[in-house]
Amino acid sequence: MASATQELDVFVREALLRGHGREEIGQALVAAGWSREQADSALASYADVTFPIPVPRPRASLSAREAFLYLVMFSALYFTAYNLGSLLFKLLELALPDPADPTYRQLQLDHSMRWSIAAVTIAFPVFAWVSRLVSRELARQPIKRLSPVRRWLTYLTLFLASCILVGDLTTLVYNLLGGELSLRFVLKLLVVGAIAGSIFGYYLHDLRREETEA
Incomplete structure (x- = not known):
């Protein structure tokens, strides 16, 4: 090739x-x-x-620094998304408790919620800061938009988000056909769909904007 x-x-x-x-x-x-x-x-x-x-024309080249920034940015994004979803799940479990859940599971929510809050508090600012740093570099040197690691990680993110969305909708339809929908279950599906859909929409828009500007 x-x-x-x-x-x-x-x-x-x-x-x-x-x-x-x-x-x-x-x-x-x-x-x-x-x-x-x-x-x-x-x-x-x-x-x-x-x-x-x-x-x-100048061609994009891959540097160790550039790879480091993108790996940190996308890793922080995944970590933030996972723990944000986990935190919202636990808040729903507190607001809409399941009588069938044993008491010890309710007591464990406090510990797991503290971890999720700490993770989001640290990971999201890291993602926002690195994302802003990368955006400034792209504005100064648009050729860096062709970076192989940037494109691979962006498309990987779109792939993962689309898989989660498909799985989310499949689960919704499956339980709907079985008549096993509860308010807490539906809200959890909406949380997953909102997080994955936001990530998918943002990066898809970014790719389309890049194609338009090119």
């Missing part, structure tokens, strides 16, 4: 060097079996400027 990509890049450079137009090159690549996206990506590697030879 790397060899094919290199051949495509060499072909585009040679074609531009010989004075062929971008649309003409793109049509030739599509006719040869390359996808339109591959052709556009290869052409986008060279700036559309007037110069005797093709001028390459």
Whole structure:
């Protein structure tokens, strides 16, 4: 695959060097079996400027610092989302107690709630601070939006959020068909859906905005 990509890049450079137009090159690549996206990506590697030879655009590179920031940011996001959901679950259990639950389980809520509150209190500011730092760097250097680790973690987040949403809706329909819905159960499903849906919507909007600006 790397060899094919290199051949495509060499072909585009040679074609531009010989004075062929971008649309003409793109049509030739599509006719040869390359996808339109591959052709556009290869052409986008060279700036559309007037110069005797093709001028390459700057490409995103992966640095250890950049990988560290994204790993910290997304890890803090996952940790915050999980513990926020856990905290809201426990608040619902306190507000709508189940008579079938043994007493010792109710007593354990205090300890687990303190852990969830502490986790959200620490993890969310870390996520917000690193996210702001990354946003500033992207504003200064838009090319960093093409960072491989950023794209992989963003799509991984979208995948996880979509899986949770599908599972959430499946559980709702399953229990609805069985006639086993309770208010506490429905509220818990809404909590999961709201957290996963917010994360999915935010990063999907971010990707679409990036495509529009590109």
